[in-house]
Amino acid sequence: METKTEIKKEGIKKVFLESGLEVKPLYTYEDEYGKNPGFQEELPGQFPFTRGIHPLMYRKRPFTIRQYAGFASPEETNERFNFLIKNGQTGLNVAFDLSTQCGLDSDDPRALGEVGRVGMAIDTLEDFEIAFNGIDLDKITVSLTINGSAIVLMAMYFALAEKRGYDLKNLRGTAQNDILKEFIGRGTWIFPVDKSVKLVVDTIEYCAKHVPKYSPVSVCGYHIRESGANPVQEMAYAFCIAKAYSDETMKRGIDIDEFASRLSFNFDIYGNLFEQIAKFRAGRRLWAKIMREEYQTKKEESCWMRMIAGGGGAGLTKEQPENNIVRTAYYALISALSGTQTMALCTYDEAFTIPTEKSAEIALRTMQIMMNEMGICDTVDPLGGSYYVESLTNEMELAIRNEMMKVDEQGGIINGVATGKVQETVSRQAYEREKAMQDGKILKVGLNCFKKEEEKRSVEFHPYNVDAATRQVEKLKKKRAERNNEKVKQLLAGVRDDANKNLNMLTSIIAAVKEYATVGEIIDVLKEVYGEYQEPIFF
């Protein structure tokens, strides 16, 4: 190639993407079509869906805006939800505090200082009733960011919907509920790996039978990447995890087409713009092929890689935080150009704290400006046909496939997580990345170049609401006193029985939450039967 000679002659440095692929300074017809004589034009809405899962994409229906929100008590969170909806948000993405995420009640001594801090505190169904008061669950789809204790919170959501007269058959929404990634990054695991996977499969099975429009799992490449994985590994691990859940579900005699279309994904955006876009295009194509070729799905929707994207906390900086507004605007652009179904941006102050109302509004407006002023919704997959993007898409597809094979050769993803091998790989990479950043090999504006000395912090903190935490504990104690405790006791015994018999846990948990059994009480019963995860120490 001529360009290669040029590079040598001019002494131009070589460029590699984070995934290790080399980037040329120029791509031509030859790169896209020349190497691929059997080339057939791809169209959105058609297998293998490289260009998008729908034929008209945003022209027909723009991406859903679903900012992550939740803090203090359900009362405060309900106010923020209403604020976001009033300002044009079309879905909710619920943040829970760490005690709820770890399955502890607000008055548990281990929850001290955590109640309502990084999300909303939930103890009983009463809290859900307050949090979603006045919100039409038919119009606003709700995504629950919950994992270790997901089965209890999903049970509460279903119980709430039933109590309010919605038909579960038509209920939409999503739970994150991807426990395997919690063992790799994020860390809100509770039970041993096999029991944790069993509970995820319980929710998939239950939804397939009773809540068919609900998405019980959103497989998260996101947190795996935040923990140190490169973009290729992010996709590969997420696909391996989605396959693992699918395999386990099929072992229960459930047909792949009964649940595959309800699996969705959550991916990370930060990094090289073209690498991310190619990653998603390649991912959509590869996932479709896996579903059709390996799993012999018959339904078209079973092949869709549906996703939420837009976040990328690891790409943001504490230094010159206003720069994060610019970064997240680029992230929004990347996810729109990648054909995401749902978008959520980090707020510019997330490197410090959870969002204030102001920063949440800026993130919301960032997406609305792009959606309404930039023509982003007019044409499907506008980068399709770009020599560079198409060529990179092909290379990424191959690289993701190879990475998945590596996982399989090492005994599969469940084994890799249980032994800590996957964690070891990503944490080593996180260290190498940090070193490269400190050595200035990876440039980060404001952090290792274009620095400003002696900055005064310009971010206003979202304050921790101690009063709300105190009120939450009082409310819990009151509820425990006034509910039918005899009945709660019986229902918790029912949960224990079902766990011992290895039954699907949702039925008994829904019954228990309806009588206001607490998150902590139910999780404790499951801990007695299943035991707790012992973390392998790897770094």
Add this chain to the structure above:
Amino acid sequence: MKVLLAKPGLDGHDVGVKVLAHAIKAAGHQVIYTGLRKSIEEIVQKAKEEKPDVIGLSILSGTHQVLCEKMNDEMKKQEVEIPWIVGGNIPAEDVTELRKTGAREAFPTGTQIDAVVKYIGELK
């Protein structure tokens, strides 16, 4: 040097503490890491057993003040005299307060890893 790194509280963000563990090891020191979600009592107990030269707490959920007060009390209660430091999502204005609470030093996110490793290496 022998360093005990610990994650108290419920926070599951362990990228930073593991990056630091790698860096401390690369600098030739010995590292013991507790893993996630340890109570302060467990951490102090571990310190009694392992006798490290320094203990490092990693806290990113914002509960650093509460947990560090507990750490200070527990260290006194169990009569352990090992210097301890804290790192994580700590606003700059909290650093002085954490020092008063008993932490030898507090390192907000964004601190150069090398600076932390150097600090640990020079601890007496």
